[in-house]
Every structure is written in structure tokens, then in C-alpha cells.
Amino acid sequence: xxxxxxxxxxxxxxxxxxxxxxxxxxxxxxxxxxxxxxxxxxxxxxxxxxxxxxxxxxxxxxxxxxxxxxxxxxxxxxxxxxxxxxxxxxxxxxxxxxxxxxxxxxxxxxxxxxxxxxxxxxxxxxxxxxxxxxxxxxxxxxxxxxxxxxxxxxxxxxxxxxxxxxxxxxxxxxxxxxxxxxxxxxxxxxxxxxxxxxxxxxxxxxxxxxxxxxxxxxxxxxxxxxxxxxxxxxxxxxxxxxxxxxxxxxxxxxxxxxxxxxxxxxxxxxxxxxxxxxxxxxxxxxxxxxxxxxxxxxxxxxxxxxxxxxxxxxxxxxxxxxxxxxxxxxxxxxxxx
Amino acid sequence: xxxxxxxxxxxxxxxxxxxxxxxxxxxxxxxxxxxxxxxxxxxxxxxxxxxxxxxxxxxxxxxxxxxxxxxxxxxxxxxxxxxxxxxxxxxxxxxxxxxxxxxxxxxxxxxxxxxxxxxxxxxxxxxxxxxxxxxxxxxxxxxxxxxxxxxxxxxxxxxxxxxxxxxxxxxxxxxxxxxxxxxxxxxxxxxxxxxxxxxxxxxxxxxxxxxxxxxxxxxxxxxxxxxxxxxxxxxxxxxxxxxxxxxxxxxxxxxxxxxxxxxxxxxxxxxxxxxxxxxxxxxxxxxxxxxxxxxxxxxxxxxxxxxxxxxxxxxxxxxxxxxxxxxxxxxxxxxxxxxxxxxxxxxxxxxxxxxxxxxxxxxxxxxxxxxxxxxxxxxxxxxxxxxxxxxxxxxxxxxxxxxxxxxxxxxxxxxxxxxxxxxxxxxxxxxxxxxxxxxxxxxxxxxxxxxxxxxxxxxxxxxxxxxxxxxxxxxxxxxxxxxxxxxxxxxxxxxxxxxx
Ligand SMILES: Nc1ncnc2c1ncn2[C@@H]1O[C@H](COP(=O)(O)OP(=O)(O)OP(=O)(O)O)[C@@H](O)[C@H]1O
Ligand SMILES: [Mg+2]
Numbered sequence: 001x002x003x004x005x006x007x008x009x010x011x012x013x014x015x016x017x018x019x020x021x022x023x024x025x026x027x028x029x030x031x032x033x034x035x036x037x038x039x040x041x042x043x044x045x046x047x048x049x050x051x052x053x054x055x056x057x058x059x060x061x062x063x064x065x066x067x068x069x070x071x072x073x074x075x076x077x078x079x080x081x082x083x084x085x086x087x088x089x090x091x092x093x094x095x096x097x098x099x100x101x102x103x104x105x106x107x108x109x110x111x112x113x114x115x116x117x118x119x120x121x122x123x124x125x126x127x128x129x130x131x132x133x134x135x136x137x138x139x140x141x142x143x144x145x146x147x148x149x150x151x152x153x154x155x156x157x158x159x160x161x162x163x164x165x166x167x168x169x170x171x172x173x174x175x176x177x178x179x180x181x182x183x184x185x186x187x188x189x190x191x192x193x194x195x196x197x198x199x200x201x202x203x204x205x206x207x208x209x210x211x212x213x214x215x216x217x218x219x220x221x222x223x224x225x226x227x228x229x230x231x232x233x234x235x236x237x238x239x240x241x242x243x244x245x246x247x248x249x250x251x252x253x254x255x256x257x258x259x260x261x262x263x264x265x266x267x268x269x270x271x272x273x274x275x276x277x278x279x280x281x282x283x284x285x286x287x288x289x290x291x292x293x294x295x296x297x298x299x300x301x302x303x304x305x306x307x308x309x310x311x312x313x314x315x316x317x318x319x320x321x322x323x324x325x326x327x328x329x330x331x332x333x334x335x336x337x
Numbered sequence: 338x339x340x341x342x343x344x345x346x347x348x349x350x351x352x353x354x355x356x357x358x359x360x361x362x363x364x365x366x367x368x369x370x371x372x373x374x375x376x377x378x379x380x381x382x383x384x385x386x387x388x389x390x391x392x393x394x395x396x397x398x399x400x401x402x403x404x405x406x407x408x409x410x411x412x413x414x415x416x417x418x419x420x421x422x423x424x425x426x427x428x429x430x431x432x433x434x435x436x437x438x439x440x441x442x443x444x445x446x447x448x449x450x451x452x453x454x455x456x457x458x459x460x461x462x463x464x465x466x467x468x469x470x471x472x473x474x475x476x477x478x479x480x481x482x483x484x485x486x487x488x489x490x491x492x493x494x495x496x497x498x499x500x501x502x503x504x505x506x507x508x509x510x511x512x513x514x515x516x517x518x519x520x521x522x523x524x525x526x527x528x529x530x531x532x533x534x535x536x537x538x539x540x541x542x543x544x545x546x547x548x549x550x551x552x553x554x555x556x557x558x559x560x561x562x563x564x565x566x567x568x569x570x571x572x573x574x575x576x577x578x579x580x581x582x583x584x585x586x587x588x589x590x591x592x593x594x595x596x597x598x599x600x601x602x603x604x605x606x607x608x609x610x611x612x613x614x615x616x617x618x619x620x621x622x623x624x625x626x627x628x629x630x631x632x633x634x635x636x637x638x639x640x641x642x643x644x645x646x647x648x649x650x651x652x653x654x655x656x657x658x659x660x661x662x663x664x665x666x667x668x669x670x671x672x673x674x675x676x677x678x679x680x681x682x683x684x685x686x687x688x689x690x691x692x693x694x695x696x697x698x699x700x701x702x703x704x705x706x707x708x709x710x711x712x713x714x715x716x717x718x719x720x721x722x723x724x725x726x727x728x729x730x731x732x733x734x735x736x737x738x739x740x741x742x743x744x745x746x747x748x749x750x751x752x753x754x755x756x757x758x759x760x761x762x763x764x765x766x767x768x769x770x771x772x773x774x775x776x777x778x779x780x781x782x783x784x785x786x787x788x789x790x791x792x793x794x795x796x797x798x799x800x801x802x803x804x805x806x807x808x809x810x811x812x813x814x815x816x817x818x819x820x821x822x823x824x825x826x827x828x829x830x831x832x833x834x835x836x837x
Contacts, residue, residue, distance in 0.1 A: 209443055
């Protein structure tokens with residue numbers, strides 16, 4: 001290699017590095033957008049005679065983020081691996097029921113109730129993963145099918161809330177550590193665990209690899225099937241945890257608590273809003289939490305302003321599309337660079 | 338421990354069919370420690386498929402695979418890796434959005450206290466890159482940002498990092514410039530010294546004769562022969578591969594009378610990568626562009642094509658000053674561009690040969706129906722595509738045949754200016770000649786051709802004159818038939834040429 005050639009390499013390398021430092025990654029973008037939204041929201045709500053960011057307002061945003069956050073963190077992992085999970089909404093309901101009915105008001109059954117609910121979730125995740133990897137059914141169809149099966153089961157066996165959790169268990173849903181609700185801490189803890197899994201562990205690396213290009217991953221010796229199944233199980237367990245948390249808040253299990261809130265599409269929206277590529281291989285939970293906070297903040301602002309629900313959905317839709325368009329643009333310019 | 342000359346891997350009677358079409362019909366192959374064994378054959382002969390059998394990607398329908406005399410069955414690439422076999426595949430196996438180090442250690446990430454040891458991973462990658470003399474590549478850089486040649490280096494590092502006893506390389510030099518090929522020679526020497534068995538697939542005769550001890554030839558999936566390289570002449574080898582002799586001649590160059598009007602003219606054109614580019618391209622001529630990897634050769638092509646447009650100077654097409662800011666504009670002005678990165682930019686891998694060949698025509702040119710079937714057949718035949726039919730998905734074609742489809746895609750449009758970047762990369766000897774003839778015929782019919790190639794004999798043999806690029810500027814122009822030394826001298830910034 002000639003000396004001169006190396007010199008060119010070095011200088012272009014330096015300019016590239018500089019460019020990267022100031023470039024907006026999706027994660028940075030989403031948090032900047034969140035700050036902008038908080039500012040704009042404060043002004044709007046302020047003009048309306050209210051206050052967005054007082055303690056109650058902040059708590060409101062955080063509480064709204066809890067359940068969606070749990071589900072979306074799990075969803076992030078499956079999406080990064082190139083799959084997706086549409087069964088989470090029914091799973092949240094199912095797990096709230098399993099937990100509440102197992103506990104049946106008795107303190108001694110709290111631990112078995114939680115474990116059983118998470119166990120059921122893990123099995124559902126395992127089924128999702130195996131249908132995708134072994135039967136090679138497209139994830140969209142596979143998890144939609146599992147969602148329908150869960151719905152059939154719930155419709156057949158429940159007409160409304162069932163089971164009850166003991167008072168002691170309701171602390172999970174309502175207590176605070178200092179100013180912060182336990183639920184929020186739980187959600188952040190799960191997010192931190194997912195972050196560690198994705199960014200620090202070998203299976204996490206493989207999650208990105210499989211989502212980036214399954215064939216390349218397989219050629220490199222990655223156990224692709226196992227990676228995808230694990231992602232589905234983790235996603236389902238996170239949704240199960242959301243169900244358990246809701247049982248604690250509601251005092252009983254509720255079959256449609258997940259679907260009423262639309263956690264399936266909502267979680268995917270949060271993930272995408274957070275900058276994770278729907279095609280897989282890129283993204284992370286930090287962005288997802290940002291996405292969840294944006295959605296929760298929007299909701300809080302709309303409630304404060306008493307906007308009608310139709311308009312609310314329109315704005316959410318626009319936000320989502322604009323965000324994804326922005327990320328796509330960034331990708332284009334980088335390609336041609 | 339194996340000593341030099343011991344048989345490490347033995348394949349016997351390997352057969353493999355895809356959807357009932359036989360691709361390998363009873364192939365035998367022995368790889369010995371410390372020896373380079375070349376595997377040769379035309380495009381589609383089954384070389385890559387055989388490597389994939391060895392890699393555990395494909396299971397053979399019948400036949401035996403033995404490692405150290407023991408029969409083995411590789412169900413997955415992981416099994417082959419565990420047996421000490423590393424493969425550098427023909428197509429890149431890199432994750433674009435992960436870093437160099439993450440790619441190199443993919444599937445084998447070092448772990449310390451439950452966490453992936455990033456630092457070790459990057460340091461080890463750096464060590465291997467340095468060992469190869471490629472200090473310019475940063476282990477923490479994302480792969481998308483690397484050039485094609487750098488990606489090839491990363492592939493090599495990835496294979497080396499496994500500490501394999503058997504290394505199979507599928508056209509590792511196809512993406513490398515000549516001086517980088519030297520690095521590979523050097524590398525092969527060092528591997529040989531470590532008693533590693535090497536399987537080497539290449540269409541470049543010179544490399545095969547320089548490097549290998551034995552050569553195995555495949556034709557249409559069948560085993561033809563294994564012979565000691567020293568006992569073969571290149572003519573015999575070609576006859577084994579193609580079934581007939583080929584002359585080594587390039588088509589006649591353009592005569593002054595065949596040159597027409599200036600089709601494309603650049604005057605002081607430049608952008609972030611190149612500057613002061615001035616030259617004219619006439620109808621009927623083939624102008625070669627030489628230069629080292631990274632010198633700006635491809636950047637000129639990409640600028641003409643509007644991917645990274647020129648920001649200074651002027652560009653004229655048929656005497657009219659134009660600003661080409663995207664490829665669509667270029668197509669509409671009658672400019673075609675065969676990219677050096679066929680997988681990334683040249684082909685829609687999941688679409689059929691037909692769709693790919695007609696892509697530009699359908700997408701960028703209004704009016705006029707797509708070519709009729711018979712036309713397309715002619716076109717594919719003119720570039721000698723070997724496929725099961727024009728509806729076969731491009732990703733299942735052999736590498737060389739994919740390259741031919743890229744060429745066909747541009748021929749279907751009938752461009753007036755054609756910029757070709759490494760047009761014969763990965764193409765077998767017979768087809769290479771066909772492509773050379775085709776380019777010359779196009780020139781005769783009035784197309785102005787700008788040809789970039791890292792293969793000096795090809796560049797010199799084909800060009801009516803040669804522009805040499807060095808450090809983003811044209812270092813000089815050489816007449817037809819200039820020597821390799823003259824070109825390399827200018828390309829490295831040492832020589833001097835007759836400046837145009
Ligand atoms: N997965 C697949 N499905 C169907 N056909 C395939 C598949 N892989 C390879 N083939 C076919 O097998 C034949 C041999 O292909 P292979 O890639 O082994 O050729 P090759 O000798 O490596 O050629 P080249 O020099 O062009 O790289 C080709 O006709 C190709 O179309
Ligand atoms: Mg091949």
C-alpha cells in the first residue's frame with residue numbers, strides 16, 4: 001500500500017469520525033423530540049390555564065408509561081431480531097387473570113401467582129418462537145394466529161374481571177419509593193436488563209446479527225433459531241410482567257385490559273418511534289423508552305387540553321409517520337455518503 | 338498434529354441437486370496441510386456450491402466428507418467451524434450495521450465475566466488487521482462505511498480469526514486491486530508456513546499458477562481432473578475448463594476513423610473526493626481509468642452517474658452543459674453505469690433475471706414497451722448468462738452470472754455513454770472474452786465507454802487510451818498499449834506520463 005494512499009485514508013477517517021460525533025442518531029433524535037414536546041406541551045397547557053410538568057403531571061406521564069414500557073421493551077427485542085409479536089395484548093390480559101386467580105386473595109399465593117403467570121407467558125413466547133423458526137411461518141401471521149387462539153380462550157372462559165389479588169400485592173401497583181412509583185422502577189429495571197442483554201451479552205449480539213441478516217448470522221455459526229426463540233420468550237415474559245402489574249393495580253385479572261389499550265400495535269409504534277428498524281438489526285431499548293415517553297406525554301397533553309379522541313389519534317399517527325420518515329431520510333443520506 | 342502434505346480434508350463422490358437440477362455430480366477433492374489447492378471452472382460450474390458443502394451450508398445428497406480420515410457430517414456452518422474449517426464466501430457475509438470487530442467475532446464473541454469483551458475483540462481485530470498491513474481500517478467502524486476492498490479484507494480477517502486448519506477462499510481477490518493482491522500472496526505464504534490447507538477459487542490464471550500446488554477443474558458440476566500445477570500449461574487448463582482453446586487476444590482497438598463526436602466532456606469537475614477532472618469521451622472509444630483502490634476512480638464514475646454529483650466544474654453531454662444530480666437524470670441522458678458493488682447496488686437479488694435485466698428500462702425510461710421476450714433472450718445470450726431460465730431469482734445464480742445480468746441490464750437500455758466499474762469481476766475466462774468483445778462491439782456501434790478495472794492486463798488490452806487517477810486527480814494520460822510499469826508509476830505518484 002502506498003504511503004499517500006494511507007494518508008487519504010487517515011484524513012477521510014478523521015472527517016468521518018467528526019461527522020459521526022455531531023450526527024443525530026435516532027436515539028438522540030427521539031429524546032430531543034421528547035424535550036421539544038415537553039416544552040411545547042407546557043406552553044399549550046399553560047395557555048389553557050393548566051400546568052403540564054407539576055409533580056402530578058410528571059407522575060401521570062410516568063404511570064402511563066409503565067405498562068406500555070414493559071410491553072414495548074420486550075417488543076424491541078423481537079423486532080431487533082427481525083420478528084415481531086402481535087399476541088402481547090391478549091397475553092397481558094391472560095397473565096393478569098392467571099396471577100389474580102392463582103393468588104385468589106391469599107398472601108401466601110403471591111409468589112406462585114407471579115411465577116405461574118410468567119411461566120404461562122414464557123410458554124406462549126416459546127410457541128410463538130417455535131412457530132416462527134421451526135414451522136417457518138412469517139412472524140406477522142404466526143403471532144397473529146397465537147393472538148387469535150388466546151382470544152378464543154379468553155372469550156370462551158371469561159366475561160369480565162376474575163380472581164382477586166391480596167391487599168399486600170397491591171403495593172406493587174400503588175406504592176412509591178420517594179416520589180417514584182414502584183411500577184416505574186420495575187419498568188426501568190426491566191429496560192435496563194434488556195439493555196444489558198442486547199448490548200453486553202453474546203445472545204444479545206446475536207439478536208442484532210440475526211435481525212441484520214439471518215443468512216450471514218447462520219454462516220458465521222450463530223444458532224439463529226435459538227436466538228429468535230429466546231427473543232420471543234423474553235418479549236412474552238415482559239408482557240406477562242405487564243399483566244401481573246395490571247392485576248396488582250386493578251385488584252383482579254381482566255381479560256381485555258391489554259387489547260383495550262391496544263398494546264400490540266401501540267408497543268410496535270413505540271419501538272419504531274424509538275428508532276428501531278422494523279426490518280431488524282438496528283435500534284435498542286433506550287430509544288424505545290423515549291418513544292414510550294413521547295406517546296405518554298402526548299396523551300397527557302391531550303387530556304389536559306381535553307382534545308377529542310379522534311384528533312388525538314390523528315396527531316399520534318402523524319408523529320409516527322414523521323418520525324419514521326426522518327429516520328429513513330437519515331439512512332438515505334448516509335448511504336450515499 | 339498434521340504435518341505438511343498430510344491429507345486433512347477428503348471429499349469423495351459429492352453430489353448435490355437443487356430442485357432436481359444436478360449442480361455437483363460426483364466431485365472428489367483432497368486438501369493437504371500446507372498446500373494451496375486451486376479449484377477452477379466456468380461460471381456456474383459448481384465451485385461455490387462445493388465450498389458450501391464443505392462449510393456445512395449445504396448437505397450433499399451423497400458422497401463422503403472426511404476430516405483427518407474420519408467421516409463427518411456437517412449439519413450447520415457451526416459444525417464445520419468446530420472442525421477447523423473457515424470459508425471466505427464469494428458474496429460478502431458481513432452485517433452492514435455492525436462494527437468491523439463485531440463482524441469478525443460474530444458467533445464467537447469473547448466473553449469475560451458474563452459480558453462480551455469488547456475491548457479484547459477490538460484489540461484482537463486490530464492485531465489481525467495490522468498483521469495484514471491494513472492499519473487504515475478501524476475495528477470500531479461500522480461496515481457500511483467501508484469500501485468494497487476493505488470489506489474483503491474484513492472477510493479475510495474474519496476467517497483468520499477462527500484459527501482454522503483449513504481455509505477455503507472463494508474469489509478473494511475479485512474485489513481487490515493489484516497491490517492488495519500482493520498482500521494476499523503474502524498472507525497465503527504465511528498460512529502455508531503454518532501448515533494450513535488452503536482451497537483457492539479464482540478466475541485469475543496468474544494467481545492460480547503463482548499460488549497453487551494442485552488444481553482441480555470442474556465442468557458443469559462434474560469432476561474433470563486434479564493435476565499438479567507444475568505439470569499444466571494455462572492452455573491445457575483452459576481446455577479442461579472450457580472444453581476448447583481460447584486465444585489470449587483482446588479485440589482490435591478503435592481506428593481513428595471510428596471515433597465520433599464528443600459524447601461526454603468534463604472540465605475541471607470536482608467534489609469532495611476528486612478535483613480538476615478534465616477529459617473528453619468520444620463515441621466509439623473505450624477509455625480506461627486506472628488507479629489504486631481509493632484513488633478516486635470509482636468516485637469519478639459515481640459523480641458522472643449523479644450518486645455523489647460534481648460540485649465544481651462543468652459536465653457536458655453531447656455538447657450541452659448538464660447538472661446530473663441523481664441516477665435517473667443520468668439514465669435519461671443516455672448514461673449507463675455498471676457498479677462495482679453488484680450485490681449492494683447492482684441487483685435486486687430476490688427478483689428474476691428478467692426483472693433485473695429490464696429494471697432500468699422500465700423504471701427510468703418513459704414510453705415504449707419492455708423488450709420482447711426474444712430480445713431479452715438474445716441479450717442474455719450475448720453476455721453468456723448460464724441459468725435455468727429468465728425467471729430464476731438472481732440470488733440463486735452463481736456469482737459470475739450475476740455480474741453478467743448487471744451488464745445485460747444496461748445493454749437493455751441502449752445507453753450512449755457507458756461507465757463500467759470492474760465489468761469482468763468474477764467472470765470466467767471464456768465469458769470474460771465475451772464481455773470484452775461485447776464492450777468493443779458496443780463501442781463500434783457508437784457508444785462511448787469509460788472503463789475502470791483493477792486488472793491491468795485487461796485495462797491495457799482493452800483501452801484506446803488510459804487515464805490514471807492518483808489522489809483524487811488525473812495524474813496523466815497514457816496511449817493505447819502502455820506498459821504496466823508506466824500505469825503503476827503514475828498510479829502511485831512516482832512516474833510521469835504525457836499529460837493530456
Ligand atoms: N441455492 C440454490 N438454489 C438453486 N440453484 C442454485 C443454488 N445455489 C447454486 N445454484 C446453481 O448451481 C449452479 C452452480 O453454482 P455455483 O455458485 O456453485 O457456481 P460457481 O462455480 O461458483 O460459479 P462462479 O464462477 O460464477 O462463482 C448454478 O447454476 C447456480 O444457479
Ligand atoms: Mg462461485
